[in-house]
Amino acid sequence: MPTNDGGGFEVETRSRAQCDVADANAVVRAITEAEADVVFNAAAYTNVDRAEDEPDAAYQANAVGPETLARATAALGIKLVHYSTDFVFDGEQERPYDEFDAPSPQSIYARSKLAGERLAAAASRRVFVVRVGCLYGRDGRNFPSTILRRLRGGETVRADRERLGSPTWVRDVALVSGALAHTEHFGLYHCTSAGQTSWADYARFIADKLKLPSERVDALPTSALPMMRAPRPRRAILENRMLRLRGLDTMPDWRIAAEAFIRASGTLP
Numbered sequence: 195m196p197t198n199d200g201g202g203f204e205v206e207t208r209s210r211a212q213c214d215v216a217d218a219n220a221v222v223r224a225i226t227e228a229e230a231d232v233v234f235n236a237a238a239y240t241n242v243d244r245a246e247d248e249p250d251a252a253y254q255a256n257a258v259g260p261e262t263l264a265r266a267t268a269a270l271g272i273k274l275v276h277y278s279t280d281f282v283f284d285g286e287q288e289r290p291y292d293e294f295d296a297p298s299p300q301s302i303y304a305r306s307k308l309a310g311e312r313l314a315a316a317a318s319r320r321v322f323v324v325r326v327g328c329l330y331g332r333d334g335r336n337f338p339s340t341i342l343r344r345l346r347g348g349e350t351v352r353a354d355r356e357r358l359g360s361p362t363w364v365r366d367v368a369l370v371s372g373a374l375a376h377t378e379h380f381g382l383y384h385c386t387s388a389g390q391t392s393w394a395d396y397a398r399f400i401a402d403k404l405k406l407p408s409e410r411v412d413a414l415p416t417s418a419l420p421m422m423r424a425p426r427p428r429r430a431i432l433e434n435r436m437l438r439l440r441g442l443d444t445m446p447d448w449r450i451a452a453e454a455f456i457r458a459s460g461t462l463p
């Protein structure tokens with residue numbers, strides 16, 4: 195069912211069952227049926243740990259998928275907005291990464307996402323690759339809702355005080371994506387909220403805003419938390435340089451965005 199996102203696009207979504215992004219026939223059929231002017235590709239294999247054991251599945255969705263979409267959109271003469279990740283960097287650089295810093299992916303997931311960026315850009319001139327990170331939104335799993343549920347349930351939340359990121363509301367990414375898609379400035383973009391925080395401070399911020407006991411957020415070093423199968427960047431901070439240079443960086447500070455999300459979700463007591 196088409197919906198109007200307010201950004202001048204009527205949006206139609208397709209589930210995986212309706213359109214596997216690595217299936218060229220399904221992709222062309224879906225785009226043609228929708229009479230789309232722009233395709234926004236948020237489909238991906240996102241289980242970062244499981245990808246270590248299922249590299250072909252990760253590359254199929256994250257590399258062959260965007261390549262297939264780019265070929266199809268190029269053939270139909272339309273634009274593609276494809277989402278990638280801050281994980282293409284190793285997180286060891288002290289300053290934020292801009293679009294001109296060399297990637298250094300550390301996991302299968304990250305390598306497959308970088309491959310997707312490159313294959314999509316090679317297959318079509320009319321591609322925007324938008325790197326995002328630390329997303330939350332109304333639907334699906336998200337950090338604010340998990341914190342809320344656990345603290346309300348009387349649990350203690352163990353959170354990393356060393357890993358840093360810029361929590362980013364998908365609504366803000368959607369607004370920028372819509373604005374970008376109205377331009378012909380194809381290429382690579384970083385798109386995260388401004389500012390940075392640790393996961394522990396992020397959890398405490400949410401607890402404070404919801405008037406829940408932030409002292410029940412246990413801020414721990416990475417080494418005290420369960421070891422994860424795939425490595426994650428320690429400091430995945432992106433600078434939205436290209437959005438800024440194009441006059442399109444409307445991404446707010448992460449704290450402003452998180453408060454707006456909580457208000458919009460109606461979860462403030």
Ligand SMILES: NC(=O)c1ccc[n+]([C@@H]2O[C@H](COP(=O)([O-])OP(=O)(O)OC[C@H]3O[C@@H](n4cnc5c(N)ncnc54)[C@H](OP(=O)(O)O)[C@@H]3O)[C@@H](O)[C@H]2O)c1
Nearest residue numbers: 210213214215236237238240255277278279326327328329
């Ligand atoms: N969430 C974050 O913090 C974050 C951070 C950085 C970058 N990103 C990027 O942002 C985008 C959206 O992420 P997300 O968190 O919304 O991911 P998500 O919740 O895991 O959703 C991805 C969706 O893609 C579907 N999918 C997987 N393979 C597919 C295929 N071959 N064809 C069609 N659909 C397929 C999945 O279906 P199934 O459930 O059936 O597998 C799932 O519905 C991705 O490109 C991701 O890499 C996200």
